[in-house]
Amino acid sequence: MTTTDLPRVDAAPSPEEPTTWTGKIRALWMRELPPEKMLPETQPKYVSSWIYVFGMLTIVSLIVIIVTGIVLTIGGVQWWHTSSFGHYMNSLHFWSVQMFFLFMTVHLWGKFWMSAWRGRRAMTWITGAIAMIMSIATAFTGYLIQTNFNSQWIAFESKDVLNSVGMGALINVTDFGQMVLMHVALLPLCVGVIVVMHVLLVRYRGVVPPAEAIDHAHTVAITEVAS
Amino acid sequence: MIGIAALDHPADYFTWGIWSISAPNLILFAILVLLFVGALLLPFPKGGEHK
Numbered sequence: 001m002t003t004t005d006l007p008r009v010d011a012a013p014s015p016e017e018p019t020t021w022t023g024k025i026r027a028l029w030m031r032e033l034p035p036e037k038m039l040p041e042t043q044p045k046y047v048s049s050w051i052y053v054f055g056m057l058t059i060v061s062l063i064v065i066i067v068t069g070i071v072l073t074i075g076g077v078q079w080w081h082t083s084s085f086g087h088y089m090n091s092l093h094f095w096s097v098q099m100f101f102l103f104m105t106v107h108l109w110g111k112f113w114m115s116a117w118r119g120r121r122a123m124t125w126i127t128g129a130i131a132m133i134m135s136i137a138t139a140f141t142g143y144l145i146q147t148n149f150n151s152q153w154i155a156f157e158s159k160d161v162l163n164s165v166g167m168g169a170l171i172n173v174t175d176f177g178q179m180v181l182m183h184v185a186l187l188p189l190c191v192g193v194i195v196v197m198h199v200l201l202v203r204y205r206g207v208v209p210p211a212e213a214i215d216h217a218h219t220v221a222i223t224e225v226a227s
Numbered sequence: 228m229i230g231i232a233a234l235d236h237p238a239d240y241f242t243w244g245i246w247s248i249s250a251p252n253l254i255l256f257a258i259l260v261l262l263f264v265g266a267l268l269l270p271f272p273k274g275g276e277h278k
Contacts, residue, residue, distance in 0.1 A: 048273075050266035106262050
């Protein structure tokens with residue numbers, strides 16, 4: 001045996017270098033999204049605009065939706081018909097959904113005309129679009145489980161729509177139990193996961209700068225190189 | 228305004244040629260546009276340090 005057959009001392013993993021899958025995930029997370037990047041204390045100057053507020057307003061609305069939804073779930077799907085507190089919670093749940101979609105629409109317009117998918121932010125845009133589509137499905141099932149004439153009307157109108165596109169066998173909008181479970185379990189879970197992904201991507205890639213900021217920075221860089 | 232807000236009768240509709248929109252949807256759309264334009268034009272309050 002020659003000395004070259006012995007394992008090299010410097011090839012051994014350093015104490016800081018993780019060898020387990022949990023350690024590797026932690027190292028990857030700390031490298032790509034360290035705490036100061038995930039929960040920053042400052043933002044670029046261009047974020048000082050009302051148009052940048054609407055994403056957060058949408059999340060705040062979502063939090064109110066989730067909290068009031070949990071209270072309604074504890075009470076039961078028909079509790080709000082006979083309880084004044086339940087009626088109040090139901091109204092809060094309904095109006096926070098209206099605010100959620102209002103703020104999300106302005107957020108969408110702002111990001112669309114800002115071309116917010118610039119700078120490798122395509123996945124941020126895509127997760128936002130999926131979150132909106134999932135939210136529409138969640139709101140739709142919410143309308144179906146109001147247990148009133150409005151929900152009956154919506155169910156019997158929409159069943160024709162779903163049947164016409166071949167989805168009636170999979171999603172039966174007149175099946176109250178299926179719609180309740182989709183509204184309080186499956187769809188909120190999907191919305192929650194996709195919104196968390198969306199927010200993490202915003203933190204990872206950073207808030208998209210306005211096009212003018214990029215142009216200005218480019219002009220300054222060219223001027224500095226030329227001088 | 229009370230007539231527009233009342234929910235016990237069908238909504239009023241505005242029609243221009245092939246285009247038709249209910250009064251509640253038109254009001255909602257106007258609020259959205261106002262919010263969007265306001266968000267672009269209204270000054271943001273100063274506060275805190277920004278880099």
